Amino acid sequence: MGFSLAAALTILLNTALAWAKDSYAPLNSFMKALTGHHWTTHGLVDLVVFFGLGLVFMKSPWIEKINPARVVPILIGSVVAASLGLGLWYVFF
C-alpha cells in the first residue's frame, strides 16, 4: 500500500513539476544544467520520489490506519487528475 500511495503522489508531483518548469524558466534551466536535459532530470526526480516515498511509507506506522479499499480510487483519481492537468495545461498555456 505504501508504494501505491507513493505512486499517486509522484504522479501528481510529476504534473506539478511540468507546470513549474513551464512557468518558471530558471527552474527549467537549472534542471537542464543538472543532467544536460530537463526531461532527464524530471524523470530522475520522479524515480527518487517514488522509491523514496514508497520506502518511507512502507515503514510508517500510520499507513496501517488507511483503509486499503481507498487506495485504488486515490490512485485512479491521481492519474486522471494528472493527465487532465497536463493536457489542459498545454491546450491553454
Place this chain on the structure above:
Amino acid sequence: MAATWVFVEVLNASPRNAARIRRAALFAALSMAAAWVLGGYWYVHYYSPEKAMILKGPWPFAHNLFMETKEHLFFATAILAFLLPIACREELYANAVARKLVLSVSAMVVITGLALEGAGAVIDHGVKVALLRGPGKGN
C-alpha cells in the same frame, strides 16, 4: 502488451498462476525501463531538429500539445509499470483489494500507453506534413 498479459492473468488469479503473474509484472516493468532508456536517448539526442520542423510547419500543435503532454505523461505510465511487480507480491488469489489494485494499475498502464502511442502518431504526422507542405504555409 505485458500489462495486458498481467490484467488477463489477474482476472483468473489462482495459486497456479501466481508465479506467472509476478514474472509478467516484472517483464512489464523491465520493458518500461527499456522504453525509458532507449526512447529517452532518442528524444534527448535526436528530437530537436524534428521539433524545429514541426514548429515551422502547419501542425505546430503536434509538438506544443501532443509532444509536451506525451513527454510528461510517459513518467506517469512508467511509475505505474514500476508499481506492478511491487503490487503483485501479494497473494492476489486470496486478496480481493490487492487484485483490484493490480487490475486497475495494469489497465491504466494499457490506457495511458495507448494514449502515448496515439500522441506519437500525431507527432510523427506533424513532421510529415511539415516536410510535405514546407514551413510557413499555414493550415
